[in-house]
Amino acid sequence: MNQNITPDPNPPSGAPCDPGLVSRRRFLTRISVALGGVCAAIIGVPVVGFVVAPLFRRVPETWRTVGAADDFKIGETVSVVFRDPSPLPWAGVTAKAGAWLRRDATDKFTAFSVHCTHLGCPVRWMADANLFLCPCHGGVYYQDGSVAAGPPPHPLIRYDVRVFNGKVQIKSAPIPITTTL
Amino acid sequence: MKRICGGIWHWLDDRLGISDLLGPPLKHLVPREATWWYVFGSATLVAFIVQVVTGVALAFSFVPSSSQAYDTLRFITNEAPFGAFLRGLHYYGASAMVLMIGAHMAQTFLFGAYKYPREMSWGTGVLLLGFTLIMGFTGQLLRWDQTAAWSVVVAAEQAGRVPLIGDWLAKFILGGTTIGGATLSRFFAIHVFLIPACMFAFIGLHLMLVLRHGISDAPVPGKPVDPKTYQQEYHAALEKTGVPFWPDGAWRDFVFGTLVVAAIALLAWYVGPPAIEHPPDPSILQADPRPDWYLLWYFAVLAMIPPRIEGVVMVGAPILIAFIILLAPILGNKGERHWSRRPWSIGVVLLSVLMIGSLWIEGANSPWSPNFNARPLAPAVIGTTNAEVVRGAKLFHDHACLNCHLISGHGGRRGPDLTYVADRLSKDDMIVRIVNGGNNMPAFGNMLKPDDLNAIVAFLESRHQARTVATAAANP
Numbered sequence: 001m002n003q004n005i006t007p008d009p010n011p012p013s014g015a016p017c018d019p020g021l022v023s024r025r026r027f028l029t030r031i032s033v034a035l036g037g038v039c040a041a042i043i044g045v046p047v048v049g050f051v052v053a054p055l056f057r058r059v060p061e062t063w064r065t066v067g068a069a070d071d072f073k074i075g076e077t078v079s080v081v082f083r084d085p086s087p088l089p090w091a092g093v094t095a096k097a098g099a100w101l102r103r104d105a106t107d108k109f110t111a112f113s114v115h116c117t118h119l120g121c122p123v124r125w126m127a128d129a130n131l132f133l134c135p136c137h138g139g140v141y142y143q144d145g146s147v148a149a150g151p152p153p154h155p156l157i158r159y160d161v162r163v164f165n166g167k168v169q170i171k172s173a174p175i176p177i178t179t180t181l
Numbered sequence: 182m183k184r185i186c187g188g189i190w191h192w193l194d195d196r197l198g199i200s201d202l203l204g205p206p207l208k209h210l211v212p213r214e215a216t217w218w219y220v221f222g223s224a225t226l227v228a229f230i231v232q233v234v235t236g237v238a239l240a241f242s243f244v245p246s247s248s249q250a251y252d253t254l255r256f257i258t259n260e261a262p263f264g265a266f267l268r269g270l271h272y273y274g275a276s277a278m279v280l281m282i283g284a285h286m287a288q289t290f291l292f293g294a295y296k297y298p299r300e301m302s303w304g305t306g307v308l309l310l311g312f313t314l315i316m317g318f319t320g321q322l323l324r325w326d327q328t329a330a331w332s333v334v335v336a337a338e339q340a341g342r343v344p345l346i347g348d349w350l351a352k353f354i355l356g357g358t359t360i361g362g363a364t365l366s367r368f369f370a371i372h373v374f375l376i377p378a379c380m381f382a383f384i385g386l387h388l389m390l391v392l393r394h395g396i397s398d399a400p401v402p403g404k405p406v407d408p409k410t411y412q413q414e415y416h417a418a419l420e421k422t423g424v425p426f427w428p429d430g431a432w433r434d435f436v437f438g439t440l441v442v443a444a445i446a447l448l449a450w451y452v453g454p455p456a457i458e459h460p461p462d463p464s465i466l467q468a469d470p471r472p473d474w475y476l477l478w479y480f481a482v483l484a485m486i487p488p489r490i491e492g493v494v495m496v497g498a499p500i501l502i503a504f505i506i507l508l509a510p511i512l513g514n515k516g517e518r519h520w521s522r523r524p525w526s527i528g529v530v531l532l533s534v535l536m537i538g539s540l541w542i543e544g545a546n547s548p549w550s551p552n553f554n555a556r557p558l559a560p561a562v563i564g565t566t567n568a569e570v571v572r573g574a575k576l577f578h579d580h581a582c583l584n585c586h587l588i589s590g591h592g593g594r595r596g597p598d599l600t601y602v603a604d605r606l607s608k609d610d611m612i613v614r615i616v617n618g619g620n621n622m623p624a625f626g627n628m629l630k631p632d633d634l635n636a637i638v639a640f641l642e643s644r645h646q647a648r649t650v651a652t653a654a655a656n657p
Binding site for chain 1 (some may be wrong): 246247248249330331334335337338339341342347348349351352353355356357358359360361362363364365367460461462463464465466467468469470480483484486488491549550551553579580581582584585595618621622623624628
């Protein structure tokens with residue numbers, strides 16, 4: 001007669017253990033844990049990949065027109081607005097970016113990032129003082145973007161600028177992240 | 182009717198096992214002396230529940246899209262019934278949670294309640310404090326106005342200081358290389374799903390540990406914790422003098438919790454939620470981003486760290502502080518618990534409060550920030566009709582000197598108060614300082630014409646106490 005006998009899972013203390021049973025249980029434990037790991041990997045790998053994908057998204061650095069060259073007076077520094085290189089469709093106003101643009105000569109422009117190199121706050125141009133001031137922690141920059149005072153570790157980042165078909169174009173770039181270590 | 186209700190209850194209780202589940206935790210014995218000092222933990226839980234309920238309600242109308250969140254928040258605040266009140270409840274609930282968790286932690290530390298066998302209760306509590314602060318910061322970002330958008334940039338810049346992986350972390354925070362469509366939605370996911378899930382798990386663990394090890398008895402001078410005998414003595418005392426948590430211990434939690442909810446509601450109703458500022462347009466540069474009050478102290482820290490060690494402090498200090506706090510029970514899990522036998526514990530708490538309090542005041546005043554609202558000095562402040570001095574006063578404003586220096590209470594506080602500068606600096610000293618800069622002041626040598634420099638110096642030379650007193654007498 002064929003009988004299914006389930007071994008007592010809690011044999012009395014001191015009872016001899018069947019080596020085969022121990023081995024089977026060890027196997028079942030390991031296979032269960034392994035299957036759990038496989039399930040976690042099946043779900044986890046795409047989840048982690050999806051969440052960290054923006055880190056690896058290649059963003060093209062694109063020339064963006066910010067106005068006609070004739071609209072800018074020589075020696076004047078003004079804020080200009082341009083769009084991100086590749087904004088997501090639902091970005092709305094956050095697709096905009098700003099820069100400080102100065103016309104140094106007829107065909108020479110300089111564009112500064114608006115981000116203070118201390119912690120990224122938007123610097124303001126004080127026209128009469130010829131200084132950029134940061135509202136957050138008091139960073140000050142000279143008109144060439146070099147640090148004049150306060151905590152900024154580096155000069156203001158500059159964008160590439162060109163005049164193309166009479167239009168001033170700025171090459172959009174990522175927000176400059178200061179890494180000091 | 183009573184019989185029918187009773188019957189239904191007994192049926193449900195029999196099938197669901199509610200009494201079996203909740204009975205033992207509610208009836209577990211707590212020390213009789215666990216009085217009003219012990220209400221801060223439950224008050225933190227009450228504030229958390231307020232956050233969960235109001236947060237879920239707000240999520241019914243909030244659209245976590247970079248292009249629409251700002252408008253939905255304006256709708257919630259200005260048009261939705263009870264919208265402003267709900268936002269206020271959520272904001273002051275967060276404030277209450279930060280305050281209560283701080284008070285709970287200070288009480289636990291002063292009472293030595295982190296010692297054996299409650300080391301892990303302390304550890305989970307410290308993690309919950311961290312989660313609470315992350316919730317506070319990410320919650321401010323979900324307001325998705327100008328300050329929120331720039332705060333994301335500040336957070337990314339700080340993350341950028343982390344060695345090796347800083348750039349990656351910054352991109353993770355921004356959702357790319359700039360603020361954009363991906364930025365807000367990831368903070369929404371973190372604020373609404375990820376961190377709350379961690380909080381639910383750790384609150385559950387924290388409460389389970391409270392039940393496992395019991396509420397700590399009041400510290401008694403001369404009665405140190407000895408891990409060999411503590412459990413036995415604790416349970417013997419409980420058997421002798423303990424009272425059931427429900428209702429003998431819990432009523433104080435309910436009274437204090439109700440007061441917390443009432444305070445949150447009153448503030449939400451009468452003061453209202455924080456204003457929704459300008460839209461999150463990164464091209465609007467007239468921004469002055471500041472964190473919410475509970476992180477203002479850290480804002481001050483970031484301004485006051487010497488630049489040479491800034492990167493190390495920005496990354497290392499939070500890790501070191503968290504490590505030390507987590508390590509507290511490992512460093513001293515036995516011995517005296519009463520604060521009178523651990524005077525240094527009072528010192529630590531007082532120093533922490535004083536440090537955070539004074540940094541908070543500095544953060545609120547932000548004396549290191551230029552005053553962009555400085556108006557040209559009025560004739561009464563200039564105090565003379567001398568043409569050169571008047572022109573100097575105008576130049577002092579136009580060249581942004583007034584943004585950083587005070588003149589008779591007008592201007593900024595970033596640099597020294599120059600109201601009586603002529604009493605301490607000679608004309609030559611003034612010229613040297615202005616031309617060469619130094620001590621956190623830009624050099625104006627290349628930016629000022631000689632005539633303008635002379636005019637500004639003439640104005641500064643007129644800033645002495647005797648003149649001010651005379652002017653005040655002439656213009657009572």
